[in-house]
Amino acid sequence: MIGDRAIETPVMLAPLAGITDRSFRKICRRAGAGMVFTEMVAAEGIIRDSQKTWNLASFQDEERPIGVQLFSHDQAALSEAAARLEILKPDALDINFGCPVKKVVRRGAGAGFMEDPERLAEAVRSVVENSSFPVTVKIRSGPTYDRLTAIEAAQGAQDAGAAAITVHARTTAQGFKGEADWEVIATVKDAVGIPVIGNGDIVTADDMVAMKKQTGCDGVMIGRGSLGNPWIFSACRAACYGDAWQTPDPSNRWDLIEDHLLSAVEDKGINVGVREMRKHLGWYSKGMPGAANFRAAVFRMEKPEDVHECCRQFFQNRIYPVGADHG
Numbered sequence: 001m002i003g004d005r006a007i008e009t010p011v012m013l014a015p016l017a018g019i020t021d022r023s024f025r026k027i028c029r030r031a032g033a034g035m036v037f038t039e040m041v042a043a044e045g046i047i048r049d050s051q052k053t054w055n056l057a058s059f060q061d062e063e064r065p066i067g068v069q070l071f072s073h074d075q076a077a078l079s080e081a082a083a084r085l086e087i088l089k090p091d092a093l094d095i096n097f098g099c100p101v102k103k104v105v106r107r108g109a110g111a112g113f114m115e116d117p118e119r120l121a122e123a124v125r126s127v128v129e130n131s132s133f134p135v136t137v138k139i140r141s142g143p144t145y146d147r148l149t150a151i152e153a154a155q156g157a158q159d160a161g162a163a164a165i166t167v168h169a170r171t172t173a174q175g176f177k178g179e180a181d182w183e184v185i186a187t188v189k190d191a192v193g194i195p196v197i198g199n200g201d202i203v204t205a206d207d208m209v210a211m212k213k214q215t216g217c218d219g220v221m222i223g224r225g226s227l228g229n230p231w232i233f234s235a236c237r238a239a240c241y242g243d244a245w246q247t248p249d250p251s252n253r254w255d256l257i258e259d260h261l262l263s264a265v266e267d268k269g270i271n272v273g274v275r276e277m278r279k280h281l282g283w284y285s286k287g288m289p290g291a292a293n294f295r296a297a298v299f300r301m302e303k304p305e306d307v308h309e310c311c312r313q314f315f316q317n318r319i320y321p322v323g324a325d326h327g
């Protein structure tokens, strides 16, 4: 449960800036993700009415349940943006307390809040007061291993009215490197009563099962493990319900990849849609025989019908472009 919203399968797609756009979120929901989140959205952009920012925050009904994620260093901006986002009626409003980018942290936004759990709690309180929907937070372990502030931050967020807490079990100093330390998720789970969602380094359904067992977390969130592999959500879903699961065959894989391609083009237009799909096609083809040649060929194509046909041949019929390699 997130507030009064039931989440059918507690396996969520993480917010990934530049990646988890409408088309990818839709694909992940279709593959079995129980909830998805937008990329981080600048509170100030919402307040200024920047069309680009509103576009990042907006979503379609079929993506629900969805959380819109806000970030800012300024609690007044966060709460004003939250109030303005009411119009979109998201299922949750998430606050980013985890972005480790130096410029962001120096301004006190993102993981900058992990330095000062009291400031974090105040920000949560002011957003909760201005929102009619559940407010969730995404935190890190703390600024450094010597200063693990996750427990104080989680308790402060809970007291301020947060409905759930996602813990990315890395420190700010780690960025996205090194291993996530799942023990931090376990200590946060012990310290609060609201749902705790564990995050960091889940790349298989077995990892999900292991994280749940080790930490007792109520749900998990998957980021990089979903790139080129939205089927991780169906595998996790099957593991949650004790169902058998089989790796999708080429035709099933192509079904979803085709849907992704068409939906990206529909949503962003031909030029941007095709360009933005390139990174996903790179991830989808990773490790497949002929992948390097496929990528070289498809990345040069501009026309969506050419891209579509080349992808169909490669993913569905396993036909590589001429001169195919084997990696």
Ligand SMILES: Cc1cc2nc3c(=O)[nH]c(=O)nc-3n(C[C@H](O)[C@H](O)[C@H](O)COP(=O)(O)O)c2cc1C
Pocket (backbone or CB within 6 Å): 014, 015, 016, 017, 018, 019, 038, 039, 040, 069, 096, 097, 098, 099, 138, 168, 176, 199, 200, 201, 202, 221, 222, 223, 224, 225
């Ligand atoms: C390219 C990239 C973009 C990210 N963007 C966001 C973001 O917008 N908001 C956020 O809270 N976390 C963001 N993250 C962090 C992820 O949500 C997640 O916490 C992190 O990648 C660890 O989970 P994973 O090991 O499953 O990827 C980003 C991570 C990456 C690699």
